Amino acid sequence: MNVVQGLLSAVSPLSDGDFADRLNYCVTTVGLVLASAFISGWSFVGSPIQCWFPAYYKAHRLISGWWMEYALDYCYVQNTYFVPMTSVIPRNA
DSSP: OHHHHHHHHHSSOOSSSOHHHHHHHHHHHHHHHHHHHHHHHHHHHSOOOOOOOOHHHHHOTTTSTHHHHHHHHHHHHTTOOOOOTTSOOOSOO
């Protein structure tokens, strides 16, 4: 409990400055916390990245399920995209 009280006293508004300074201090902090919560929450609630999978990936019984979740997570973390096996990839891009 003492640790929490110590942290709260460390982030309490400073007594120096006038009302406008203290208001700016509080509004800026609340605004930054709300913006960061909204932006990071949007990546969990919304779907910021749509990874495209061919139809035969979804139809294949072994790849569906948790393999598909793994592939979606990997696509989200890495900068990947699907290249069909029939396409020609140039050597010097």
